[in-house]
Amino acid sequence: MLVKPGQIQKVANMFMNAVHEDEIDLINELYEKLKVGDLDEADKLMDELLVDLEDHFSMEEELMKEADFFGYPMHKAEHDNMRKDFKKVYDEWKKEKSPRKVMTFLEEKLVPWLKLHVAQWDSVTAMHIGD
Numbered sequence: 001m002l003v004k005p006g007q008i009q010k011v012a013n014m015f016m017n018a019v020h021e022d023e024i025d026l027i028n029e030l031y032e033k034l035k036v037g038d039l040d041e042a043d044k045l046m047d048e049l050l051v052d053l054e055d056h057f058s059m060e061e062e063l064m065k066e067a068d069f070f071g072y073p074m075h076k077a078e079h080d081n082m083r084k085d086f087k088k089v090y091d092e093w094k095k096e097k098s099p100r101k102v103m104t105f106l107e108e109k110l111v112p113w114l115k116l117h118v119a120q121w122d123s124v125t126a127m128h129i130g131d
């Protein structure tokens with residue numbers, strides 16, 4: 001398991017926590033399929049993760065806009081960086097189907113980013129918008 005439950009901080013909004021938990025499950029599942037070299041399943045999960053990340057980020061951005069959250073531009077800029085980074089890895093995967101490349105991205109980029117991002121931006125945002 002790449003991400004253990006509890007490694008991603010809980011925030012003050014239940015809906016955001018639920019989205020984070022589902023995403024962690026998806027990342028773990030993808031990581032396992034890549035590890036065993038199941039390219040077909042990994043490919044489906046890469047498609048799912050692309051959609052999931054977009055849903056996750058745009059949901060938070062909508063909440064921030066509704067609540068007039070002061071940190072919206074900074075929080076969104078962080079999402080935009082990850083949208084770009086993930087899309088690059090996703091496009092490479094579609095061409096090369098290299099499990100190691102995606103695994104390295106999950107280990108070294110996405111998971112550390114998610115831990116930090118949730119602790120910094122999502123937690124402040126959730127406190128502002130409430131439950």
Ligand SMILES: [Fe+2]
Binds near residue numbers: 020060
């Ligand atoms: Fe989030």
Ligand SMILES: [Fe+2]
Binds near residue numbers: 060079117
């Ligand atoms: Fe966020």
